Amino acid sequence: MNKRDVYITEVALRDGSHAMAHQYTVDQVTRIARGLDEANVPYIEVAHGDGLGGSSLQYGRSATDELELIRAAASVCSRSKIAVLLLPGIGTVHELKAAEEAGAKMARIATHVTEADVSKQHVHMARDLGMETVGFLMMAHMAPVEELVTQARLMESYGADTVYVVDSAGTLLPHQVTERIKALRQSLRINIGFHGHNNLSLAMANSLAAMEAGATYLDGSIRSLGAGAGNTQTEVMVAVLDKMDINTGVDLSTMMDLAQDIVAPILPKPQEIEKGSLILGYAGVYSSFLLHSERAAQKYNLDIRDILVELGRQKVVGGQEDMIVDVAQNLAKKKEALI
Numbered sequence: 001m002n003k004r005d006v007y008i009t010e011v012a013l014r015d016g017s018h019a020m021a022h023q024y025t026v027d028q029v030t031r032i033a034r035g036l037d038e039a040n041v042p043y044i045e046v047a048h049g050d051g052l053g054g055s056s057l058q059y060g061r062s063a064t065d066e067l068e069l070i071r072a073a074a075s076v077c078s079r080s081k082i083a084v085l086l087l088p089g090i091g092t093v094h095e096l097k098a099a100e101e102a103g104a105k106m107a108r109i110a111t112h113v114t115e116a117d118v119s120k121q122h123v124h125m126a127r128d129l130g131m132e133t134v135g136f137l138m139m140a141h142m143a144p145v146e147e148l149v150t151q152a153r154l155m156e157s158y159g160a161d162t163v164y165v166v167d168s169a170g171t172l173l174p175h176q177v178t179e180r181i182k183a184l185r186q187s188l189r190i191n192i193g194f195h196g197h198n199n200l201s202l203a204m205a206n207s208l209a210a211m212e213a214g215a216t217y218l219d220g221s222i223r224s225l226g227a228g229a230g231n232t233q234t235e236v237m238v239a240v241l242d243k244m245d246i247n248t249g250v251d252l253s254t255m256m257d258l259a260q261d262i263v264a265p266i267l268p269k270p271q272e273i274e275k276g277s278l279i280l281g282y283a284g285v286y287s288s289f290l291l292h293s294e295r296a297a298q299k300y301n302l303d304i305r306d307i308l309v310e311l312g313r314q315k316v317v318g319g320q321e322d323m324i325v326d327v328a329q330n331l332a333k334k335k336e337a338l339i
């Protein structure tokens with residue numbers, strides 16, 4: 001792979017799986033991956049939205065086995081490398097091995113920001129398989145900067161090539177991104193990355209803040225096809241970085257056409273900042289909770305805002321999706337008692 005100033009990982013075929021209710025088909029994945037490869041995007045992440053092994057009642061069943069999707073994407077890529085996400089506890093080392101056999105070349109091992117220690121075995125396994133390895137510290141707003149540094153250092157000590165600050169809730173403000181990335185840059189030798197969500201319309205500003213503070217790996221989703229209001233919109237990021245004379249190696253025209261002609265037509269609805277996604281960012285709630293909370297709001301006849309504000313107050317984290325229904329049921333009971 002040619003040297004670039006910034007390495008973009010396109011996450012629509014994984015983070016976007018949340019927005020697609022995990023209903024990606026082989027045909028959709030093939031067409032999108034082929035376009036991304038043509039555009040020379042360095043990394044394309046493919047998996048269930050909650051990572052390998054995520055297809056379940058709790059997280060949402062996939063329409064198509066993720067290994068089939070990974071194989072399909074890998075089969076049309078000659079330049080882009082396929083990445084997979086794995087959350088220890090949801091995915092196992094067996095699934096990682098199967099993903100590698102299906103063509104994945106990068107493993108992104110994701111943990112809650114204070115739980116990097118659970119990534120050790122998976123980082124080791126990924127390295128043993130010869131994969132590029134990323135530590136992905138989710139819900140990064142929930143830990144003070146010093147704690148984030150400690151956790152990132154653990155991932156570095158396990159052998160990760162890159163560690164990411166992940167703004168899962170799309171709640172960080174640019175100065176908070178700057179201080180986090182700066183602190184990591186000062187304490188680590190490995191690459192630093194940033195993954196944003198656009199719930200407060202700050203994903204682009206935060207990505208630029210991250211880059212200016214020393215991040216060289218940035219995530220984006222084409223047409224913002226990610227959880228919540230989506231991620232930093234990849235084709236827009238390519239345009240902005242190009243105007244800043246930052247070399248991403250990605251072809252802007254190919255990305256624009258892919259976004260317009262292939263991705264936009266498959267969106268269940270346009271990726272806008274609506275009430276639910278705005279509250280995710282405002283209350284600091286996991287972006288992947290949006291669809292689950294929308295369903296709960298409908299079922300219990302509640303305002304989604306009330307559910308998400310309560311989940312934010314309770315500092316609910318990934319893996320606690322069952323709390324969404326608990327919170328909705330309690331709110332519904334309280335509402336009934338008032339009538």
Ligand SMILES: CC[C@H](O)CC(=O)C(=O)O
Nearest residue numbers: 015049050138166168288
């Ligand atoms: C549930 C996994 C999650 O979607 C990973 C991620 O992209 C994030 O935390 O933002």
Ligand SMILES: [Mn+2]
Nearest residue numbers: 015168195227
């Ligand atoms: Mn995400």
